[in-house]
Amino acid sequence: MSKYDVAVIGSGPGGYVAAIRCAQLGMKTAIIEKYNTLGGTCLNVGCIPSKALLDSSHHYDDAMRHFEEHGIDIPGDIKINFEKMIARKQKVVDQTCDGVAFLMKKNNIDVFTGMGSFVDATHIKIEGEETQTIEAAKTIIATGSKPATLPFIELDKERIITSTEALSLKEIPKHMIVIGGGVIGLELGQVYRRLGADVTVIEYMDRITPGMDKVLSKELTKVLKKQGVKFQLSHAVNKVERNGDEVTVTAKNKKGEEVSFTGDYVLVSVGRRPYTDKLNATAAGVKVNERGQIEVNEHLQTNVSNIYAIGDVVRGAMLAHKAEEEGVFVAETIAGQKPHINYNLIPNVIYTWPEVASVGQTEEQLKEAGANYKVGQFPMRALGRSRASGDIDGLIKIIADKATDEVLGVHMIGARVADLISEAVTAMEFRASAEDIARMSHAHPTYAEAVKEAALAATDDRALHV
Template identity: 50%
Template sequence: MLKSTRVILNNKKTSAMVLGTAQNRFYSAEKKNVVVIGGGPGGYVAAIKASQLGLKTACVEKRGSLGGTCLNVGCIPSKALLHASHLYHEAHGTTFAKWGITMKDLNMDVSVMQKQKDKAVKGLTGGIEFLFKKYKVEYVKGEGTVTGKNEVSVKGLDGKNSTIATDNIVIATGSEATPLPFLPFDEKVILSSTGALALDHVPKRMTVIGAGVIGLEMGSVYSRLGSEVTVIEYSDRISPFLDKEVSAVFQKTMEKLGMKFKLGVSVKSGKVVDGKTCQLELVNNATGAAETFESDVCLVSIGRRPHTANLGLNNVGITLDERGRVPVDDHFRTSVSNIYAIGDVVRGPMLAHKAEDEGIAIAEQLAGRSGHVNYDAIPNVIYTHPEIASVGKTEEELVKAGIKYKVGKFPYSANSRARTIDDGTEGFVKILADAQTDKVLGVHIIGIYAGELIAEATLAMEYGASSEDIARTCHAHPTLSEAIKEAAVAAYDGKPIHA
């Protein structure tokens, strides 16, 4: 039975809904200015910023833990495993020994590694919940459904249901791993990124389907720990979204790690044999040659898809696009004027920091400010060793667009800080600048700490800097960032000092 009533909350009269039986009634909270559905990087940031700007805000999250895929089963736990496996690989190989650090009987306790990863995740997700309390964001644990343009119904994790009245709705439900139709995830043999992050052992043989960010990061983790890792990629090169020159060097570094690649290959079918082995049927795209390939586990990392199940968008007439995304205009507005969407459920790169920036922008817009996102200056990082980082256009994109450009490159091997580390001499910085105006159009880095260095390039592009601007900016010595300065000098006048 459902009926309207009037209740007093916090000494304020407001509309509410009475749901359930007399013994299990739940009154919805005070009417909100904005309800955010989804507590991931886009959603929780939007909720905090909206509340900071004076809007009465609620955030509905069904996971029971804030931070979304990124903090719970994505960016954060994967970086913990990447760090741990890198330390093990350095100690187990020759790197420590050449610095005079020797040890015997080195082992990796996977259970301890997993506990340390979980500790990092728990601390960060708990930190967001603290911020919700600090900034007075109402945290509603449950699955949110749009049941009207000013109404969100919640199926609570505690078994209670509620309806929240609101002026605006922001959809920020993120994305989920895309499975192969013939190879569903069981998270034991056929893994999504979630399963790969939770393995309690190091498999002898691992197959990775897809040479993108997730596949190469997780593949490198288990390769360092001792797995025989083979990556299968439909394209003729790994990470085809990268600058082609970077991609080529990247593959060589991964091969040195022990990873093997089957490029230009399609996975036609697959199955789990005896509950413990993955068997794939592969076909070479160029020759048509077929082969059967087996491994102990198979990580399927062919991309992610928007998570829009049970959102109830059809209740308000919102239709998804051909890729399952929520169509929005340049201000994140859907076809319903007071319903917005951000992050992985809308067009653009599926990146946590892109979602965060969109979360801030939509909150500012709802508060009457002019929030915006510069999509030409969104960095992308692959956290392997060495790291790959880029921002802006690739050479291939500039050629396709008919834009005349100049190139400035500088190798890590000529950088004094990289040489002192002696683990960072492989790689380079590449700057692409407009041939006439000298405006920086793209920056691509392969090398240690590339993910940190790319921030300088992103800032330069945000402010429309030229390569001369970067070249004439004093950089501390000795630092890896000097490689960016030297590459800028190379782009500006073709005469870097140290190369």
């Protein structure tokens, strides 16, 4: 029987990063993955393939709607080779997953392919082509999550689908109905809207992206409507029925009236659930709560002292970069170091175009807490760089403490804000004030100038370009 200092169950961003850091710290490490490719949901059927399709569809959308204004004339009709687009997406996925496999070899991490489950707190059975058992002094559970659904919806994975199937369709839908106005539904909805599908988003709450600052929800709704996406807010879906190639969604609106929507595909995008199926956590004595999450303390340690859990299976946002931070945190904790994670400074990003990004407290949260704060806001359309590229939608909003000027939250929608949010995270990690950001030189012309201008607006309302 092979013995390891650490075994990691799950090879998503949290799992493989945890394994690498454990190996770097001198631990003999194994990683267990039930699928034939490493990388988990993010690399195989999540972050990476969705961004590949977002980029491909963005190129097509630019060619159809914006090339002419840039003086680019293309003779003949512009056509979509959807099969080739999907194939390119898969190539990106394969290259990325191969990269993780290379990192395992580089760091001398043993990879086991098969379903890992606890025999007891120190032994893990792996059922793959053959069944074997390994012994691990410490185990890190990083089994991630799966798409959630509603109890009355039967997912046939043909017409009533999740994000996994939406990434590998054989045709462009005529009318895609998206149940859920969160990150995944909006990103994939925009992909297929750009490619010519009618897209209707049905959301239970009174706004999309309800966890983000309200100004972002409002601006993103306005922009997506302009792009042709239809929204049905404050609608509670209660039935989804398929009849041949048609799917009908029935919902109650805020007046209590029952309304129906018919399309050829329904994307169920109502969040994700922790995946602990077949882990046999009880055999190790690990507690799992009523929501399916593994309970952990502030060290991400379960009630069984040698077993830790990270990522989507524990509390907090289901984000790949949050899982990575936790993977490093646990590896360093096991090694006797004293790492830290500031969960308030884990950024949240939506990769639509314009992109949406946020870190820290929303204005709604600060109001509810009775905080004394001030706000600075700057429109992207006031930037020379935005006008040059034609990406004038969006804004930057900075919230700071009224007494100390410390930045409490930064909320962005616009071109490349998925990258710009790191400036806000860095500033807030060092407890910068709005004036600190306002006094830093930002290159001209760049999108980042909007961050400086928003900081100036929060500092005695002295933005320069509005």
